[in-house]
Every structure is written in C-alpha cells, then in structure tokens.
Amino acid sequence: MKHRLKASAALAWGNARIVATDKRGRAILTLGYLLGMWLLYYLWQALYAGDASRAGMNFPSALLHVTTAQTLFAVLQAFGDWRLAREIRSGEVATALTQPVSLPLRHAALSLGRVLAQAAYFLPAFGVFLLWAGLRLSPSSWLLALASIALSFVLLFCIDFVVGLAGFIATDLWGITASKDVVVQFLGGALIPLAFLPAGLQTILHWLPFAHFFNTPVAYLTGQSSELSPLMIQAVWAVVFVLAAQAASRIIQRKLVIFGA
Secondary structure (H helix, E strand, C coil): CHHHHHHEEEEEEEHHHHHHCCCCHHHHHHHHHHHHHHHHHHHHHHCCCCCCCCEEEHHHHHHHHHHHHHHHHHHCCCCCHHHHHHHHHCHHHHHCCCCCHHHHHHHHHHHHHHHHHHHHHHHHHHHHHHHHHHHCCCCCCHHHHHHHHHHHHHHCCCCHHHHHHHHHHHCCHHHHHHHHHHHHHHHHHHCCCCCCHHHHHHHHHHHHHHHHHHHHHHHHHHCCCCCCCHHHHHHHHHHEEEEEHHHHHHHCCCCCCCCCC
C-alpha cells in the first residue's frame, strides 16, 4: 500500500507539471475563463434588472454562487473520462492494467495532478474577477469548505471514471460525456443556484448526490451554510461512488476489448 501511494503521488505530481508547463494552453484557458465570468456578470445583472431579489437571493449573492460554482467546475474538471477512453481506444490500457497501481487509483492520481495544476491558474483569475466585481468569499469555516471541495473531487472523478469505462463497450463517448456535463452542472447548482428550483426538488437533490457536486462546497465557501450535515451526506455519497467505481472497473475489465493497435 505504501509503494502504491508513493507511485500515485508521483503520477499526480508528474501530471501536474505537464499541465502547468503548457504556457500557451494555460493562457488561452485563463482568458476564456475570464471571458466566461464577464459574460455571467452581465447575464445575471440583466436577470436582476427589474427585481432586486429572486428566490431569496439578491444579485451579488446569486452572482457569487454561480461564478464560484463555475470556477469549481473549471478547476475540478479533469477530463478523466476522455483520458481513459483514449487509452482504451489506443490499447494503452493493456499496459496500465499490468502496473502495480490499480486502474482507478492510477486515473485518480492523474486527475488530481491536473486539478492541482488548473487550480494554480484558475484561482488567481477568480481572485481578479472577485476584485473587479466587488465580491468576496466569506466562508464560515475554511475546514468545512476545503473538505467539501475534496469530496466533490471524489464524486466528479468517480463519475468521469465510470463514463470513461464505457469506452470498453462503446466506440464514441461524446454524447455520453456531453450529457454527463450538463446533468452535473445543472443538478449540481453550477448553472443556476438550486434555490431557483422548486422546494420539493431542492429537498430531493439534497439527499441525492447531485446537490453535493457544487452546491454544498459553494454554500460553505460563500457562508450560506455552516452546518455539518451536508458534508456528512456528501461523504456518504463519496464512499458509495468509490465502491461503485471499483465494482464497475472489475466488471468491465472482464469484458476487455482493445480498440486500435
């Protein structure tokens, strides 16, 4: 176990360095991110033009929620589904399966490395946007917020990993991945705050994993919540997702089909 953890840490650090050294790609992504934040600002400003409060939220609180959630999505989106599907199609996964690090752990490490690298350039850009928009994060507890972000990474990685495993039995994952991203963002509260949804649906999403993709960490980061119960529910779902991803990996590998060389 100790050697596997060391190998995983090395994979994470190596992938982080690879992503971070792509200066041109990093600059393009950062500019695209800032443009997206700027568009969100004017979109939500227009939505609140005729009403100072909607769904119990004013313009600054709604804007802070959405932009924080979109920033988390940008940081935590590790493209693990595409990476795994590419390895399957090329046949590289056959070599990966012979390594001492399990397939889920290997891809978790690679995803973590990418997330750390993305955080290094998206978070400063987010800080610049907050200053420009006159907004600020005011978490009631940084410990709860950081723990919730870590659990969000686990949830999102497990979804990506299971979707990527579909590459063993499907030749095109574009539709599946696109649908997954829409569902994750909408039901997770990244496109609009969940407060805008009907109360009954909010309750259902609170007990299901969806609200804990983004809504829970954003609530901690913006000071909207200081309760421990959302984090506990999020942790339970993270355990369930990890077990499900491991089970899916074992089942799919029995039907291994290598596309390509």
